[in-house]
Amino acid sequence: MRASLIQIAVDEDEAVNSRRSRVASLVREVSARDGSDLVVLPELWTTGAFAYESFADEAEPLEGPTYEAMSKAASEAGVWLHAGSIPERDPDGPLYNTSLVFSPAGELAAAYRKIHRFGFDKGEAVMMAAGSELATFRTQDTTFGLATCYDLRFPELFRGLVDAGAEMFVVPAGWPARRLEHWLLFARARAVEDQVYVLACGTGGAHAGVPQAGHSVVVDPWGEVLAEAGDGEEVLTVDLDPGKVSATREQFPALKDRLLGQAPPQRGARGA
Numbered sequence: 001m002r003a004s005l006i007q008i009a010v011d012e013d014e015a016v017n018s019r020r021s022r023v024a025s026l027v028r029e030v031s032a033r034d035g036s037d038l039v040v041l042p043e044l045w046t047t048g049a050f051a052y053e054s055f056a057d058e059a060e061p062l063e064g065p066t067y068e069a070m071s072k073a074a075s076e077a078g079v080w081l082h083a084g085s086i087p088e089r090d091p092d093g094p095l096y097n098t099s100l101v102f103s104p105a106g107e108l109a110a111a112y113r114k115i116h117r118f119g120f121d122k123g124e125a126v127m128m129a130a131g132s133e134l135a136t137f138r139t140q141d142t143t144f145g146l147a148t149c150y151d152l153r154f155p156e157l158f159r160g161l162v163d164a165g166a167e168m169f170v171v172p173a174g175w176p177a178r179r180l181e182h183w184l185l186f187a188r189a190r191a192v193e194d195q196v197y198v199l200a201c202g203t204g205g206a207h208a209g210v211p212q213a214g215h216s217v218v219v220d221p222w223g224e225v226l227a228e229a230g231d232g233e234e235v236l237t238v239d240l241d242p243g244k245v246s247a248t249r250e251q252f253p254a255l256k257d258r259l260l261g262q263a264p265p266q267r268g269a270r271g272a
């Protein structure tokens with residue numbers, strides 16, 4: 001299957017509405033040009049992941065304007081669309097950082113509320129509520145597990161997705177340039193330790209004074225980088241072979257050596 005990651009440049013001089021229609025057109029153009037089965041967009045590309053001041057104003061209900069535009073783009077293009085994430089306003093009040101996935105018919109296939117919020121005692125960590133449920137979606141070829149940006153630092157989340165059957169992870173992000181090396185390292189680490197493809201799609205440009213890392217990357221189950229973007233707006237198109245996941249897991253069956261169902265090792269007398 002063929003996947004296209006669209007690394008959107010999120011700059012303040014483009015209004016949210018203009019960006020939304022520009023991105024919908026890009027989904028249609030890229031998938032027609034590259035013959036993509038799956039298109040992936042980054043985290044919070046409407047506002048920018050660091051534009052905290054605009055989260056409340058730009059928050060949408062789940063089925064708001066971004067949902068409408070992306071559902072339409074997916075069905076018109078006839079592709080699976082991981083539409084990145086939106087600032088979602090739940091009818092009960094809290095905001096969530098919610099990823100939306102649409103089938104080629106434009107139906108919602110998965111929604112994932114980011115579990116690990118970034119910012120410590122400010123920004124997203126205080127403005128948004130934490131999700132609590134893992135999410136996957138299945139195409140005819142494979143099962144994808146969903147995670148968002150800062151989630152990359154928490155390998156236990158990805159092990160949960162492996163246990164739920166994921167063979168590929170899709171990770172939209174708005175990762176800052178100053179920690180680019182962490183981003184690349186985590187993308188490869190998650191691929192190697194879980195023997196999966198990692199499709200990590202970030203943003204380019206700069207907003208709220210935070211230059212974005214860009215460097216969207218696709219990593220195969222052996223940890224090889226198949227494609228890596230620069231720091232501007234860019235499209236990466238790669239062919240993914242779901243058979244490579246099972247082949248890697250058979251040839252190097254490290255996942256079978258997990259201590260499943262056993263108590264974790266305790267400190268022994270010599271370590272006391």
Ligand SMILES: O=C(O)CCC(=O)C(=O)O
Pocket residue numbers: 049117118148149150151153174175176179182
């Ligand atoms: O973990 C990091 O260094 C960046 C995370 C982040 O920017 C985010 O989750 O929005």
